[in-house]
Amino acid sequence: MDTLVQKPAPEFKTNALVGEDFKQISLADYKGKWVCLFFYPLDFTFVCPTEITAFDNAYKAFKEANCEVLGCSVDSRFSHLAWAKTPRKEGGIGKLQFPLLEDLTKEIGRKYGVLLEAGITLRGLFLINPQGVVQYQLVHDLGIGRNTDEVLRVLKALQEVAKTGEVCPANWEPGKKTMKPDPVKSKDYFQSA
Numbered sequence: 001m002d003t004l005v006q007k008p009a010p011e012f013k014t015n016a017l018v019g020e021d022f023k024q025i026s027l028a029d030y031k032g033k034w035v036c037l038f039f040y041p042l043d044f045t046f047v048c049p050t051e052i053t054a055f056d057n058a059y060k061a062f063k064e065a066n067c068e069v070l071g072c073s074v075d076s077r078f079s080h081l082a083w084a085k086t087p088r089k090e091g092g093i094g095k096l097q098f099p100l101l102e103d104l105t106k107e108i109g110r111k112y113g114v115l116l117e118a119g120i121t122l123r124g125l126f127l128i129n130p131q132g133v134v135q136y137q138l139v140h141d142l143g144i145g146r147n148t149d150e151v152l153r154v155l156k157a158l159q160e161v162a163k164t165g166e167v168c169p170a171n172w173e174p175g176k177k178t179m180k181p182d183p184v185k186s187k188d189y190f191q192s193a
Contacts, residue, residue, distance in 0.1 A: 004134040010111035016099040017080035025099055034067035035128040039114050039121040041142055043075040043083045051145045052093045058148040059097040072101040127155055
């Protein structure tokens with residue numbers, strides 16, 4: 001799979017579940033904002049609702065970071081709605097604060113390089129900057145869920161780099177020291193670490 005990092009995010013336009021309504025959504029709708037686009041294999045499965053509800057629980061923190069969250073699977077918006085009407089205690093997702101995109105044609109998953117031959121998507125996640133360029137790409141197998149705290153940490157690191165021009169060392173967290181990307185000036189960081 002080729003990386004999309006540093007490339008324009010592939011455009012899409014599709015139907016989505018937004019709350020309990022249907023709406024057509026395109027990536028262009030989010031120009032000027034950060035976007036966290038994540039793919040999951042299928043509705044009504046096992047790990048997927050834990051991830052989707054984790055993103056929903058963290059939604060306020062993403063919004064505070066000027067980042068919109070979009071979930072996407074190969075299911076229809078009607079399947080998404082039925083799943084949203086299933087209580088969380090029964091493996092449902094409840095009413096979400098962010099859209100779930102339908103990808104019945106599998107075109108979005110294909111464009112982002114996460115579509116499997118079996119017709120479902122891997123757990124792919126893409127952070128897209130306000131200019132529409134992919135800044136971060138994470139793709140892994142089906143059996144494990146993602147960590148929303150780590151996604152937020154990476155988002156804030158990318159925003160820090162974009163804002164200051166400085167770089168973030170390993171395990172950087174908001175409020176910690178950054179580093180000047182210069183052979184001489186970087187020593188300020190190393191001497192204080």
